[in-house]
Every structure is written in structure tokens, then in C-alpha cells.
Amino acid sequence: MKRKVAGIVFIFGSLYYILAEAVSATYFNASLFDTYILHTISELGIPNGNSPLFWLMNSAFILIGLTLIFGDFYKFKCYIIKNKIIFYILTLITGFGVIIVGLIHGGNPLTSGYHTLGAVMAILGGNVLLVLISRSMDNFGGYQKSTLILGVIGLIAFWVMFFNMGSIYMPVFERLSVYTLILWSFLTGVYLFRNQKND
DSSP states (O other): OHHHHHHHHHHHHHHHHHHHHHHHHHTSSSOHHHHHHHSOHHHHTSOSTTOTTHHHHHHHHHHHHHHHHHHHHHTGGGGOOSOHHHHHHHHHHHHHHHHHHHHSOSSOTTTHHHHHHHHHHHHHHHHHHHHHHHTSSSOOOHHHHHHHHHHHHHHHHHHHHHTTTTSTTHHHHHHHHHHHHHHHHHHHHHHHHHOOTTO
């Protein structure tokens, strides 16, 4: 039962995030294409005239953070057989990082440092977490390989973004480094539904 509950939470959290960003982007003060290519995800969460549905985007940040913390600690921890302490630490860093992004908006000089810190915690911490998870389970099958690939892609995208902050296409790399976590959340929900072990 706990396995299915955690699976539902992971799937719901990931789908809510994708849908919330899509709706927020649709109402952003730019074409949908430009919004996804030229504007960061954080811009969708800034409460101003450019993003009338900022509250929806911020709710997605907070929910995916809570999804990760709840899902990992409620059930997914049972599948981790090595590096459990590091797993717990990275889960908290990632989850609270995303929540900080949702609570403290970018674009404000007084708070932008905290927002950036939350983003680094979420993106860098989250993709390192995926790599750790892939090597901390009892086998290295399809799910674990997919998790590793997502983590590596996310880390590469993060570093490309980090060293190209002035590029107009920086938002593309930001999204690539974030979507690895969202896709992993969905895959993990499916994995929990299909895997009877540790039920």
C-alpha cells in the first residue's frame, strides 16, 4: 500500500509541475515558444505583469519539493541499500531547495541571492542525487540506468548553463537540468507501481 501511495505522489507531483508550467507559460507576456526558449522557469514565478499566473508556477515548485521529500522518505528509501545517509541529505537539500525557489522569488535584489541558492540546491543537488540513487540500489537494471543517464544529462546541462549565464539560450539548459528531476519523479512513480519488492 505504501508503495502505491508513494507512486501516486511521484506521478501526480511530476504531472502537476509540467501542466502548471505549461499553463503559466501560455499566459506569460511572450509567445509560448519564446517563453520556453528565452525566459527562465523562475521568471514564470515572479509576481508581476509578465506572469499573471505566478502563483501557479510557485505552487508547482513547492509541490515537487514536497513530493520528493515525502516520496523518498515514505517509501523509496526502502529501495536504497547503500549510501543511505547521503541519500537522505541530498533529498532534503534538493526538496528544500525547490521549496525555497517557490517561496522566494527571483528578480528582487534583496532576495535574489536566496532564490539562486535554492535553485542551485535543487538542480545541482537533485542531479547528484539521481546519480547516487542509480548506484545505491540492489541492482543496475533499466530503471537504475535511466536514473543515471538523467542525472548525468542534468549535471552536464547545469554546468553548461552555469558557464553561459549571459547567453540568450541559457533558459534551455536550465530547463534541461530541471526536467531530468521531473522525468525521474514520473519514472519513479511508475517503478513503484510495477515493483513488488519491499511492498
